[in-house]
Amino acid sequence: MTTAAALDLAPFYCPIPPAQHPMAASFDRSTTEWVRRFGLYDDESQRMRLERVGVGRLAALTSPNGNPEATQISSDALMWLFAFDDAHCDEGHLGHRPGELSRVLTRLLRILEAPETMPSPDSSCFAYEAAFRDLRLRLGEVASPVQIERWTDAMRMYFLCQVWEAANRVEAITPDLEDYALLRIHNGAMKVSVMLLDIADGYEVSPMDLDRPDVRALTEATCLLVGWDNDILSYHKEHIRDGDHQNLLDVLANATDKPVQSMVPEAMFLRDRIMVLFNELSTQVYATASAELHRYVTSLGHWIRANVEWATTSERYLNPDNPARLPNTWATAPTRGSDTPIDVPAVAWWWQQLNP
Numbered sequence: 001m002t003t004a005a006a007l008d009l010a011p012f013y014c015p016i017p018p019a020q021h022p023m024a025a026s027f028d029r030s031t032t033e034w035v036r037r038f039g040l041y042d043d044e045s046q047r048m049r050l051e052r053v054g055v056g057r058l059a060a061l062t063s064p065n066g067n068p069e070a071t072q073i074s075s076d077a078l079m080w081l082f083a084f085d086d087a088h089c090d091e092g093h094l095g096h097r098p099g100e101l102s103r104v105l106t107r108l109l110r111i112l113e114a115p116e117t118m119p120s121p122d123s124s125c126f127a128y129e130a131a132f133r134d135l136r137l138r139l140g141e142v143a144s145p146v147q148i149e150r151w152t153d154a155m156r157m158y159f160l161c162q163v164w165e166a167a168n169r170v171e172a173i174t175p176d177l178e179d180y181a182l183l184r185i186h187n188g189a190m191k192v193s194v195m196l197l198d199i200a201d202g203y204e205v206s207p208m209d210l211d212r213p214d215v216r217a218l219t220e221a222t223c224l225l226v227g228w229d230n231d232i233l234s235y236h237k238e239h240i241r242d243g244d245h246q247n248l249l250d251v252l253a254n255a256t257d258k259p260v261q262s263m264v265p266e267a268m269f270l271r272d273r274i275m276v277l278f279n280e281l282s283t284q285v286y287a288t289a290s291a292e293l294h295r296y297v298t299s300l301g302h303w304i305r306a307n308v309e310w311a312t313t314s315e316r317y318l319n320p321d322n323p324a325r326l327p328n329t330w331a332t333a334p335t336r337g338s339d340t341p342i343d344v345p346a347v348a349w350w351w352q353q354l355n356p
Contacts, residue, residue: 007261009325010327012330013331016304020057021063026056027060031055031072031075031078034076035079038127040127040128056075061302061305061306067200070196071200076131077135084128098166104125105162107125108125108155109155111132150210155189157186158187174246176255181344185223187227194300198296201295201299221274222303226307232248232268233311234316269335272334273338
């Protein structure tokens with residue numbers, strides 16, 4: 001099997017209209033100051049790379065109507081995830097040491113459960129623990145206990161999947177499509193980010209609404225769609241920096257023993273089928289949704305659109321020293337046949353939520 005670093009990508013289909021918070025630049029400046037205050041980088045090159053990604057704009061795109069204070073927390077939380085992922089997971093040494101990684105993640109979970117816990121200055125991840133505690137304390141000032149618990153549960157799954165992914169690297173395992181779908185719902189921290197949406201906008205989705213099967217399907221579909229879109233858009237960057245084969249394109253290529261470039265149409269077909277499902281199911285949910293649920297589903301759509309819009313313009317993926325060829329227009333229609341369910345048992349039930 002061969003791989004290709006720079007892929008030829010077609011425009012993405014996403015009929016969700018764009019929207020952006022007017023304070024994007026302010027969010028970005030404040031997050032840059034926050035990163036410097038806690039020292040969330042190992043060297044100057046990493047600091048400069050983090051500061052150029054424009055994470056404040058991503059927060060502004062995902063929460064265009066957000067409360068400024070709460071949306072700033074979202075921006076800082078996104079940056080923490082990027083910094084931690086680069087330093088300790090995907091590209092860091094812990095990404096190949098699942099045992100050591102699990103010990104670090106357990107300390108972070110303790111901060112989630114009891115933010116009164118002070119990080120030890122002797123910890124190898126002291127800066128990340130201190131910044132994580134700051135996020136948790138600030139969230140406690142703007143979110144309800146129910147919202148905090150949802151975020152904590154999502155973070156637990158994110159951490160668990162980081163250990164799973166690290167074990168795959170150690171054992172040189174490229175997962176099959178079903179395992180990867182399960183992994184990707186959580187390992188990109190999308191569920192973590194989704195659980196900040198109602199907090200950022202200053203309302204609370206009821207447990208009854210979030211637990212509806214059709215709403216759970218929309219939530220998971222959003223997480224997987226954003227994850228797979230990110231796999232396609234970030235392939236160039238990931239394979240220059242690491243190339244661990246924990247990526248949709250590698251999964252498809254490994255299963256067929258074909259070159260990665262030839263898998264791009266299949267990957268786009270898979271993501272289009274989830275995009276079409278999201279459009280149909282969200283319209284169905286809107287018909288019976290409370291005001292809060294309507295806002296939540298709309299925010300899920302903002303995340304889907306924001307991810308592609310931001311990734312195709314962010315230096316996180318548009319490496320100026322070795323540029324990727326990313327699309328700068330949008331497809332007007334999905335791939336033909338995108339109204340068919342994906343043949344992956346772990347997610348096939350999403351399509352069963354559509355009314356006949």
